[in-house]
Amino acid sequence: MQALTTNKPRVPWRRREKRRYKRSAAEKAVLKEKRQAHCISYSSALQAARNVVFHEAEKLHAQFSGHSVQYYYEEIMQHSCIAQSSRGINRWNTFCRQEVKRINDERAPSIAPLKAAQCAHRIAERWNSMSKSEQEDATQAAVKDLEDHREMKKLAIRNVPLEAFHDCQRSVQAIDREARALNARTGVEIIFIATRSTTDHFNQPHIFQTSHATDFFDACFKVSAVDVALRLEAFSIAGIQELAAAPERVSRMYYHNFDHHITAKYHIIVENWPLSKFCCPGDINSRTEISVLKSAWDSGATRFHKLSDTEFEKWEEEYFQAALHNRNENEGEDRGLQNTIPTASTQSSVPSNDDDSPSTSSLTPDSQSQVAPSHQRTVPIAAINVITAANGNAMHVPKKARKERSDKGVKRGPRKRMNAPANDTVLHWRHPSPNASANTPLHPHIVSVL
Known part of the structure; x- marks a missing residue:
């Protein structure tokens, strides 16, 4: 049974010497003309051969007339080019391989090695002069070596990409x-x-x-x-x-808020972005930067990377902490702005069950509790590395600016009621007596005058 896998390591078996010769401009021009002439002559000869084949297809069509001329033409051309069988190992091949290797080892390193066809005649003379037993003895160890060599060439893993x-x-x-x-x-x-x-x-x-x-x-x-x-x-x-x-397909690419639209949803980040700014290629005005970006994607240096479950859990925690930090900063700014505005005195009155002596209470600015302005957090938040530059550092992800509030920067104080009395009088609406019915109209009652 033919083997389908092997554990043998791949080793070199050819001898090659690189010979470099720098041609002059005139020599290059002559070679160019020669290649062009060869291309033209080869194309014409190939077309003539095709015409011959097509002529034979016409003969088949005239003889059988069961199909079109094109069908017979394809029938003629569609012969398998894959070898159906391979030649088995014999002792002559083994002996020839062994002798060619010995001859090349005896030659000087600077001399080009010989091929089997160049010295096969000499080797055949020696092979024919040997008896059958001598041939078996000479190739006993080399047969196994040739079998391993063929298996290595066919199945061994490539070492060079x-x-x-x-x-x-x-x-x-x-x-x-x-x-x-x-x-x-x-x-x-x-x-x-x-x-x-x-x-x-x-x-x-x-x-x-x-x-x-x-x-x-x-x-x-x-x-x-x-x-x-x-x-x-x-x-x-x-x-x-x-x-x-991935259970979902990414239907659209987002460059603004990439972490929210892509990473949070599909668990995908971008590695080794070659430019200094992460943006849509249509927003790049430099042809050089476009070429650099295309080469980076084509070579695989810049690529998308899908986070594993562990990596995404870590990223999600950092994303949540950063969002919480930004929210606390915004709330701290709002509270700090409110605390800088002077507040007026506040009065509160609670109706009493006693008609004659209503209970009142008032607060003055001196007795009012002051709220200390909040301070921004100084604890650093871990970087959310959804876009990495070529040097491995995190890049800034462009954010879409939110619409500013219409009252941004306007000082906000206590609101006044519509149609309220003067600031020095506080009115309390109550029934004239505790036993009054629900249909009894309410009357204003002055409870505090400053």
């Missing part, structure tokens, strides 16, 4: 070609999603989908395949706590 990127690109392109051909031949509906599993890789989410598969996601799940791919990528990288498990 760039190699993983190119490997992924070549593989998904081959799968796309085969899936497109299969859909054209049989009408099978296919959706293929490939995402990276670590942030060290460079691959973006890759999606291949046929027309009906696209309509299926839009009609049944109310999301696009792109959203599914992004959630799959987030789940593969960060797990269920991240964007993959």
Whole structure:
């Protein structure tokens, strides 16, 4: 049974030497003309080959006439390019690989290594001169080494992100070609999603989908395949706590009050914002800043980050404390403004059950209790780090200014009643006697004269 995974580490097996030669302007111009001429000649030859194939499709159409010419043309062109089987390990391949490695080890380091095709004739002469037992003895240990080498090349994890990127690109392109051909031949509906599993890789989410598969996601799940791919990528990288498990879609981006509209609702923050001001890209007037911002998003340096449950609980506590602090400051300012206004004397009267001696009480400014102005809190509040700059420091989130009160800055004192008597007289309305009926009219009665 063919192995699907391996624990073997990936090791280099090729010998490459980088040779750099700086060409002059004239040499570059000659190479440019040569490339252009090659491109033109190749395009014409390719078109001629296509014409030949199309001519053969016309012959098939004339002979069978069951389908259109385009159908037979596609039938001719749609041959699988994926190898259906691989060549097994034999002792000649093992011996050839072993001898090529020995020959290159004996050569000087400055000399370019030889390929197997360059020295295969010499090796074949030695191989044919050996008996069968000698061949088995010479390749006994190398067979196992070649098997491990093939398994390592096929299944071992890539060590270099760039190699993983190119490997992924070549593989998904081959799968796309085969899936497109299969859909054209049989009408099978296919959706293929490939995402990276670590942030060290460079691959973006890759999606291949046929027309009906696209309509299926839009009609049944109310999301696009792109959203599914992004959630799959987030789940593969960060797990269920991240964007993959987000129950809601962010329908609109808010730059003003980002913490209230986005972080508090969706648990999302922005990391490594490259500009000095957090704002909508449409409000940026500098082309340089726009280029910097686009490059930061394309490279992944600037990104959205979904807070985990623990991180969001901590952020929510800081958000609540900051809101409470701001409210106390505003109330302290209002009380301080009221305490600076002189207050008039206050009188209070309570009707007595005795008709002849009503009880009265009055307060003078000297006896009135004074309320000390409140002081602002000096305890610092932890920073709500919903937007971080490139250096990791917190950035200011723009707030939408609230409408100012119409009486801001106006001194407020005790209010006067409408149609009230003079300040030196306080009237108390009561019945003329305790036994009076409810229909008896009320009469004013002077209870205090200053």
